[in-house]
Amino acid sequence: MYPAQFEYHTPGTVKEALDLLGRHKDDAKLLAGGHSLLPAMKLRLAQPKHLVDLRKISGLAGIKEEGGALVIGAMTTHYQVETSPVVKSKCPVLAAVAAQIGDPMVRNMGTIGGSLAHADPAADYPAAIIALGAEMVAEGAKGKRTIKADDFFKGLLTTALAEDEILTEVRVPALAPKTGAAYMKFPHPASRFAVVGVAAVLSVDGGKVGKASVGSAFGAAGSMAVLLVWIYYSAQIFLFGAEFSRAYAKRYGSHANP
DSSP states (O other), X not given: OOOOOOEEEOOSSHHHHHHHHHHHGGGEEEESSOTTHHHHHHTTSOOOSEEEEOTTOTTSSOEEEETTEEEEETTOBHHHHHHOHHHHHHOHHHXXXXXXXSOHHHHHHOBHHHHHHHTOTTSSHHHHHHHTTOEEEEEETTEEXXXXXXXXXXXXXXXXXXXXXXXXXXXXXXXXXXXXXEEEEEEOTTTOOEEEEEEEEEEEETTEEEEEEEEEEBXXXXXXXXXXXXXXXXXXXXXXXXXXXXXXXXXHXXXXXX
């Protein structure tokens, strides 16, 4: 099916894009990679009268290290995250997460900002972003603001972004020394979307677990936060302060096998 008629806009700056959002309000939709919005438009589940393409805006893509964190432009593709030397060096789990998204075509077109702003609970990034303690930077008519990952996801396809805001960058803390992280998912056999995806970050201090955090996304359950609190406090009870060894990791890691 063909989408309903719309007017196509290609702003060259964030300000121009924000002006278009302010002018057309609910009649406008932002286009990043397009893997979610365009199929919805073809099925006429979404019928925006104005499509604002962000791909021509310079400065919204790219990866750099700044102040102990990875600063990733919202329009950075999954493939760029997957293959970035600085991501592989400072936060390899994020590169591993990006490598599990879709197929090469999806990874070369889809963007980290588009995925996070869409907030699909079956996506791969949300669990890792929560576990890593990342922050999202949004820009609107009133300026910029930073949103912590714990506060960003509000529910199924819902985030803390206001209607007149654009997600411009993602700030992910670089992993500290003696810190490990991993991401695993139970993928749908056809789509490879995560039925359940879980990310964990663990730091060792003096031979004991000094810090542990867990992020999870449940695609089948349709909500971002299902069981997240239970998992987090379970991690606190069983991990914090425990002596860390290969035997310990093997013992508790075996419980993660389906």
